[in-house]
Amino acid sequence: xxxxxxxxxxxxxxxxxxxxxxxxxxxxxxxxxxxxxxxxxxxxxxxxxxxxxxxxxxxxxxxxxxxxxxxxxxxxxxxxxxxxxxxxxxxxxxxxxxxxxxxxxxxxxxxxxxxxxxxxxxxxxxxxxxxxxxxxx
Numbered sequence: 294x295x296x297x298x299x300x301x302x303x304x305x306x307x308x309x310x311x312x313x314x315x316x317x318x319x320x321x322x323x324x325x326x327x328x329x330x331x332x333x334x335x336x337x338x339x340x341x342x343x344x345x346x347x348x349x350x351x352x353x354x355x356x357x358x359x360x361x362x363x364x365x366x367x368x369x370x371x372x373x374x375x376x377x378x379x380x381x382x383x384x385x386x387x388x389x390x391x392x393x394x395x396x397x398x399x400x401x402x403x404x405x406x407x408x409x410x411x412x413x414x415x416x417x418x419x420x421x422x423x424x425x426x427x428x429x430x
Contacts, residue, residue, distance in 0.1 A: 294381065296388040304378035304427045305343065305350035309371070313340050313355040320344040320351065330406050343406065352376075374415065374423035382412045382428035389416055389426065397423065403430070 310316040320326040326344035333340045341354040379385045386401050395417040403412045413427040 294384060296385060296392075299379045299381055299385050299388070300426070301378045301380060303349075304376040304425075305352050306375060307352040307354065307373040307425075309373055310353045310355045313342060313353060316353045316355075317342050317344065320346075320353065326351070332404075332406060334404065341406075374425050375418075376413070376425040376427045379426045379428050382414065382426060385426045385428075386414050389414070394418075 308316075317328055317331070321328055321344060324346065326346040329343050329345045329350070331340075331342040337356070339354055339356050341352060344351050344353065382401055390396060396414070397416060398414040401412050401414050403410055407429060409430040411427055411429055413425050415423050415425045418424045
């Protein structure tokens with residue numbers, strides 16, 4: 294399977310939040326999104342929530358101030374990354390390494406979101422944007 298066949302579409306958009314609970318309320322009460330997942334990840338440290346409306350999933354996450362300042366140019370409220378859904382994240386990882394693009398992860402990552410978890414890795418796109426390749430496990 295080629296990387297072109299492996300990518301099946303948009304999985305989610307990631308937005309850093311100043312106040313996660315306020316952001317969840319705005320997306321759910323104002324826009325009618327449904328809260329589908331929320332987790333506190335103390336080892337990162339990060340608190341994240343996924344909200345969904347139709348086929349659009351938005352990841353809202355709040356990190357501690359030190360983590361936010363660590364990433365040059367980062368500010369609250371902007372779209373942080375584009376996540377593409379893939380069928381086989383390990384194959385996508387190997388394919389993207391071969392393209393010569395800047396890999397932001399040295400290996401496939403995973404987190405306990407959703408029923409069986411998710412696995413992903415991130416690369417830099419041609420304009421410096423973060424593009425995440427993500428598989429529901």
